[in-house]
Amino acid sequence: MKKVKVATVGLCALTMVGMGCSTKAGTGALIGTGSGTAVGALIGALAGNTAVGAAVGAAVGAGAGALIGKHMDKVAAETAAQVKNGKVEEVTDANGLKAVKVTFDNGILFPVGKYALQAAAKNELSKFSNVLKNNADLQVDIQGYASSDGSNEVNQVLSNNRANSVKAYLVNTCGVPSTQIKSARGFGETNLITNADGTENVKASRRVEVYLYASQAMIDKANAGQLN
Template structure:
């Protein structure tokens, strides 16, 4: 247990060190150097992103992390140009760089609805181009609600919102095989205080994760080994 705590503390420090003003390529190298799916799972848990990441097994080396980090740099820059999208670099369950794109449901949906409005469709049309241009990435889509109402309402509503986004992206040419997860998490993962109007608005959201597919990891491993 002591060793695990020491590892976790060291990884936390590493995440802080690589989190500021460093490209994904550099961060990918640092994370990849940590090695392996086990270490990646610890980092993913700290970052809260164990839900995303291809099931690969084995070790992810520094070279692989750098190659994937470079690809994610490019994807992030493209996603940042999408209207109404908030873009963050996160770490997936393999300890590799991934992209989290958040869309407010205040922009995407009317209250208690899962229907996309015209402005939302325009943003998602832009975003679909990013996903198609980065078709090596797998995609996970999660819907969220605030804590107004019961789980019996919020859980299916959050999933319907995720499904609306998924369906529209596919209508814009994103491959169904690229979208690996479409689910709702109800009000279980707030990002702001549900006691305030502004906080509840932030919690009503859809998150789209772009992360390295198994094929991307295999190709990066092969390239790193040359």
């Protein structure tokens, strides 16, 4: 397993027919560069809800942040072991706590211009769901994004439908508690991914991002020294 680094997130994603929620591990990779950024606050600003990406009323005592950091290291490693076709990074949430971001290419998840999950994607989501069910104190945000191809209106609707398709499969088929997923919505052409020369990386822009961060229950356990 590669060593995990905290990833920088710039301003302001999952792939056998008929499979349910399997437990077979995949071979995903943990990646990261640079220092952390407050992705949770950014998510909140985009969604118009400052509670997104942070437990409401969270107060993190001395040493609790370190315990949460170690726990999220385990979550990141578990995610990378389960997810073959996603990019796993460690980021920072609105509380300044370590969180995990998983990015899935829409080309793996969906047919072009559609929001029904492809058969292969369901296997990947099934394995990913094990991480969520094994870590009930995680909160989850799901965000859909589109490239600049097509109209803003079409891309907004498509990205929103795709984010909610991922949520629906995790909840309705894989048994992830609906209360664990705090947000699922699309952001259309917001936050396009660019190449080094400033041109758009269209393939990278088409994605679903899933954020895993500490709930108030996890923070309470950490404050009490009870989080492993």
